[in-house]
Amino acid sequence: MTRRVLVMFAVLAAIAVGLGFYALHLKRKVARDEQLAAEQQRALAPLSNGPPTTVTLYIASDSDGTLRRTQVNVTLPPERTERDRAVLRALFEQYLPSSSPHPIGAGADVRDVYLLGDDTAVVDTNAAFADAHPSGVLAEELTVASIVVTLNANDSKIGRVKILVNGQERETLAGHADLRRFYEASNIGQVVKDMQ
Amino acid sequence: MPLSGRRSRLAWAITAGSALLFAALLTRQTGVHAQSPGQNQLTVYSPRTSYSVPLLEVNGQPYAGLVELLEPLGSVDARIDGKKYKLHFTPPGGRPLEVQFTGGKDKGKVRGNGYKLPANFILQNGRGYLPLSVTSDLVSKLLATDTEFHAAARRLFIGNIQLRYTLELHKDNPSRLLLGFSSPVNPSIATEPGRVRLTFRREPIVSTGPENVPYSDPLISGASFSEHDGLAELDVTGTAPMMANFADGGRTIIITGAPAAAPVTQEAPAPLPPAPANPQNPSPQPRQPAAPRFLVLIDPAHGGSDIGAAITPSLPEKDVVLALARRVQHELANRGIAAGLLRNSDVAITLDQRATWTNAARPALYIALHAANTGQGVHVFTAMLPAANLSPQGFLPWDTAQAAFLDLSGSVAGSVAAELESRKLPNATLLAPLRPMNNIAAPAIAVEIAPPAGNVDEIASAAYQEQVAQSIAAGVAAVRAKLPEVRP
Numbered sequence: 001m002t003r004r005v006l007v008m009f010a011v012l013a014a015i016a017v018g019l020g021f022y023a024l025h026l027k028r029k030v031a032r033d034e035q036l037a038a039e040q041q042r043a044l045a046p047l048s049n050g051p052p053t054t055v056t057l058y059i060a061s062d063s064d065g066t067l068r069r070t071q072v073n074v075t076l077p078p079e080r081t082e083r084d085r086a087v088l089r090a091l092f093e094q095y096l097p098s099s100s101p102h103p104i105g106a107g108a109d110v111r112d113v114y115l116l117g118d119d120t121a122v123v124d125t126n127a128a129f130a131d132a133h134p135s136g137v138l139a140e141e142l143t144v145a146s147i148v149v150t151l152n153a154n155d156s157k158i159g160r161v162k163i164l165v166n167g168q169e170r171e172t173l174a175g176h177a178d179l180r181r182f183y184e185a186s187n188i189g190q191v192v193k194d195m196q
Numbered sequence: 197m198p199l200s201g202r203r204s205r206l207a208w209a210i211t212a213g214s215a216l217l218f219a220a221l222l223t224r225q226t227g228v229h230a231q232s233p234g235q236n237q238l239t240v241y242s243p244r245t246s247y248s249v250p251l252l253e254v255n256g257q258p259y260a261g262l263v264e265l266l267e268p269l270g271s272v273d274a275r276i277d278g279k280k281y282k283l284h285f286t287p288p289g290g291r292p293l294e295v296q297f298t299g300g301k302d303k304g305k306v307r308g309n310g311y312k313l314p315a316n317f318i319l320q321n322g323r324g325y326l327p328l329s330v331t332s333d334l335v336s337k338l339l340a341t342d343t344e345f346h347a348a349a350r351r352l353f354i355g356n357i358q359l360r361y362t363l364e365l366h367k368d369n370p371s372r373l374l375l376g377f378s379s380p381v382n383p384s385i386a387t388e389p390g391r392v393r394l395t396f397r398r399e400p401i402v403s404t405g406p407e408n409v410p411y412s413d414p415l416i417s418g419a420s421f422s423e424h425d426g427l428a429e430l431d432v433t434g435t436a437p438m439m440a441n442f443a444d445g446g447r448t449i450i451i452t453g454a455p456a457a458a459p460v461t462q463e464a465p466a467p468l469p470p471a472p473a474n475p476q477n478p479s480p481q482p483r484q485p486a487a488p489r490f491l492v493l494i495d496p497a498h499g500g501s502d503i504g505a506a507i508t509p510s511l512p513e514k515d516v517v518l519a520l521a522r523r524v525q526h527e528l529a530n531r532g533i534a535a536g537l538l539r540n541s542d543v544a545i546t547l548d549q550r551a552t553w554t555n556a557a558r559p560a561l562y563i564a565l566h567a568a569n570t571g572q573g574v575h576v577f578t579a580m581l582p583a584a585n586l587s588p589q590g591f592l593p594w595d596t597a598q599a600a601f602l603d604l605s606g607s608v609a610g611s612v613a614a615e616l617e618s619r620k621l622p623n624a625t626l627l628a629p630l631r632p633m634n635n636i637a638a639p640a641i642a643v644e645i646a647p648p649a650g651n652v653d654e655i656a657s658a659a660y661q662e663q664v665a666q667s668i669a670a671g672v673a674a675v676r677a678k679l680p681e682v683r684p
């Protein structure tokens with residue numbers, strides 16, 4: 001190889017190393033920004049000023065296939081559907097750590113809750129809720145049941161619940177639990193009793 | 197600063213372009229290309245487990261990752277210090293053995309002795325790779341056991357675990373070819389007119405006789421064995437559509453003619469066993485209304501691209517439930533109950549298709565099989581139906597077709613749970629909103645198995661699956677008298 005080629009190689013190598021560092025820097029910055037945005041979104045949406053309210057959560061446990069009744073304090077917004085959403089977010093909060101008794105996959109969130117009439121809630125979850133949910137008959141049933149029973153426990157007028165994913169109807173949650181139907185709180189309540 | 201902005205963008209474009217060029221040049225120089233998975237892999241069969249090791253192509257030579265090769269065989273502790281690669285391998289119940297190589301050199305040390313490689317050792321991304329051709333010898337030295345390496349087929353056998361097969365042609369009408377194995381097998385089966393291909397990924401199947409066996413038979417014209425890309429294949433050719441059935445707990449596979457009415461295709465459900473009346477008489481006489489019969493339809497859930505739950509990274513639910521389904525079929529047959537499988541190979545079937553085909557087959561009982569890696573033991577489910585919108589009579593509404601059969605479904609679930617209990621398997625019966633149970637117009641249960649006690653791999657163990665299969669079959673047999681036979 002001539003001297004010229006060697007020099008060119010050296011220059012290009014130096015550029016490649018520099019570019020690598022820059023890419024690393026960019027990647028970290030993007031990750032930081034995304035995390036910040038997520039934190040801001042979390043902080044903005046459900047919280048409002050006011051005293052914390054005690055809400056009842058039915059928390060699923062994979063090891064024995066049961067739902068356990070727990071109470072936590074959450075600051076609830078005044079509007080009814082916003083309140084329902086905040087309750088469900090408090091429930092998801094319990095499931096998000098991988099050490100949870102019923103982990104449901106990173107990034108799961110409730111985008112919106114709206115009402116059809118007075119007694120039917122439509123829960124719109126994000127794509128991560130379904131895409132990252134562990135697959136299994138019991139695992140998926142526990143998630144659905146805990147959503148329906150928790151909603152009903154904190155907003156007793158809600159008798160029927162329908163779960164959407166990213167604003168759309170899905171056939172199943174993760175291959176098993178039917179998401180095309182409306183769930184009756186009374187029906188699920190019986191199953192929860194069977195589980196306990 | 198619009199000008200400097202534009203300038204810096206230009207500068208980045210130039211540097212990025214040259215860096216890409218440089219990177220391309222570098223890769224060309226060393227010739228390192230990762231291969232797509234499945235295409236290029238080594239399958240290792242050991243007495244404990246079967247696994248695959250992805251191969252790397254370096255300068256036209258296949259290389260295997262040392263950690264990937266050894267980890268399933270014992271515990272591995274690898275360290276890199278500059279170009280020096282040091283690995284401690286501890287076989288089960290043994291003492292740590294040292295392996296040393298140097299990146300870019302062909303000399304190393306194994307258990308303190310000099311070891312020459314046929315090509316240089318490769319260090320890449322913090323991993324060590326050695327030429328594929330020496331994997332067999334290295335494993336043999338570390339485990340102090342015999343190994344056999346089929347280099348062209350990329351299959352490595354550790355210990356004397358090769359599984360041989362026998363071929364036996366029975367010239368009945370139609371003819372049957374019996375493939376016999378010394379222990380149970382679970383190949384994937386692909387059928388097309390005039391051909392059945394069995395692909396063995398995990399079983400150490402080898403050929404002892406001639407690899408091509410021709411037959412002078414009106415139906416079966418030959419069987420051939422081949423091995424390549426880390427798997428073995430048995431290919432049976434014939435003159436008409438054929439099907440494969442499992443018998444003897446997976447130790448025998450029977451290849452025979454497919455019933456003309458139910459041509460076997462990749463997409464269609466596996467053919468059901470013939471009705472007990474006149475199974476050997478295929479004459480096309482005008483049909484009498486068939487007699488009612490007792491048929492159980494087993495639905496191994498998922499399949500194809502729908503793998504179900506990933507029980508472990510290498511063990512999809514779809515494979516676990518297919519193996520279990522074959523066991524249940526066998527255990528039912530032992531109790532004189534005919535059973536068919538909705539799928540007998542790795543094919544995708546939609547939930548609606550499963551229900552449609554099941555209802556068309558008019559079984560006396562439908563059993564869906566699932567497996568999960570959460571929880572423990574066995575769950576037996578019956579359908580949790582959506583709010584009923586019952587039509588007056590006659591046609592059953594699709595979404596609640598199961599409603600009329602819930603009592604019978606509950607009896608079967610209770611009976612299966614009692615059998616699980618008597619075998620001391622942790623169990624529970626529950627309602628579940630599981631599709632397509634609500635669409636099934638017959639008594640229906642679903643069984644989901646989880647690992648027996650924490651150890652996830654146990655879910656695929658023959659002993660555990662056999663216990664579950666026996667419980668299901670015994671549970672069905674115990675309530676058979678309650679379940680109406682159905683006219684096909």
Ligand SMILES: [Zn+2]
Pocket residue numbers: 136137175176497498504505513565566567
């Ligand atoms: Zn499943």
